[in-house]
Amino acid sequence: MDPTPLISAADWVAGGTYLGSSAGRTFYRDDGEGTPLVLLHGFPTWSYDWAEVARILAADHRVVTLDFPGYGYSDKRGVDFSVGGSADAVERLLAHLGIAHVALVIHDYGGIVGQELLDRRGRGVLSFKVDAVHVLNSGIVYAAYRPTRVQKLLAMPVIGAFVASRLTKEKLHAGLNTVRGSNKLDAAAFDQLWVGMSRGDGQKLAYRHIRYNAERARHHRRWEEALFRFDGPIQLIWGLADPVSGRHVLEMARPLMPDAGIVELPRVGHFPQSEPPTEVAAAIRDAGARA
Template sequence: MDADGWLASGERVQIELRSGAWDVFVRAAGSGPWLTLLHGFPTSSWDWARVARILEPSFRVLAFDFLGFGDSDKPRRHEYSIVEQADLTEVLWRRLGIEEAGLVGHDYGATVAQEMLARAQEGKLEARLKGVVLLNAGLYVELARPLLIQRLLAAPLAGHLLAYSVTERAFSRSLSSVFSSGHQPTAADLHEQWQLVRRRGGVAVTPKLLRYMRERRANAARWESALERPTVPLRLVWGMADPRSGAHIAEHARQRIPSLGIVALDDVGHYPQLEAPEHVATAIEAAFT
């Protein structure tokens, strides 16, 4: 399914958060127990299209664009945060009547999942987590290897100036660099990813979205503790050839969390759901059935 088809199969719904009312792209399809898929930076819920197609006969799959991403609102004067994205997830669950769900997070979405794990452990999550599956992400802040362009865009002043000079070519080169050599994205896929980033003026908010890297450092103890003392089944589905958050993070997590299940995808990079959707869908299904 191309990006236009994905957007046509969902809708923009108004969501009330503490920061205001925002229109958010939401897609729910399939039948069975609820499963929520959280996307990464800088992309969108479209990342899950290939996996969702496989899972929908067995699960009711919820995928949405975080505030500032994809086809959701991208307010310029806004303090984006992981905590607010977790609030957004909870508001959607409440709106859809979701009382129990499996949670899958990739990259930025995995950090949101860590916040939700922490809330569950503190008894502050309304719904019940059936389990959590995480795909490639900087789970341990001291081991994260952000791209150069991410570090530059995250700079307080220079980032805003640089954002307006980022071209489709530079974006495509940067995104391709985290895929494995055997699973490179097509030119058409890269173009659609770029269009989703640009949609609704998204390039301008990129530096603000990248504040999550500072937020991750500030919350490292809480979020890493949530991983290491899981109260629900926890599994990694990991692209080991990811140059940024690959084998070194999976191995560190294995050492720190004895009960952790890891599905290692040896020839896969940072985007397992795009590079090996069948393997990822199989691993997710096994985790929640």
């Protein structure tokens, strides 16, 4: 298994910058040269999740990462926490960078945002072209999604805000490790991840982040259809040991996505990008070479 990312959270942030708009400031990084890849992070983490994958792929790709509104080093107050707001942030950033064609690499909440972007593509209103899609563990089949107990509590009115206010570093460390495979986060690795998660008491906003589940309950049919009908190269890079979106989701997705390439990671949980980042980067690079 791979070690703790070679880059610290402080260095990750120092290598990035901000895009300001009326919707708030978005933190992003733009690394490397070559075919553009846009890496979209999940809940409840931030772009640092991709640090090692981004480092590897930036050797021969242009790698763009960002923190969604309300996450990491992007603005966390007075911003739009919705899936649409996050998709808008991606569109604004790529327009700012002058990137017209991308491959999307999506995970967890970033998977939902990716599906919204693909839905916009299908309706002819997306401002950039999607050349390929790489999906890491996400609830892409709504019927198979298994939220954790804490996620269910966070989604409840009133109770969710109370639960979020009581989230501690220790509780979140333990919670993330329950959905990882054999490569657990040690204290040093979680310390780095915590830097962005806790910035501005961001962990206490988890009850607002998790509202994407209510949106998914309303919109999952069009989001699933947008992904399943994507007519370009698509690949599923899947941690099978994930209790939330693992083998059970992959098995339901298989017949719905018969043309998708599939990379199975048997001892990997919900966070393939930081559990075996070398394998994930290789899968993305190999699929690009075959396209």
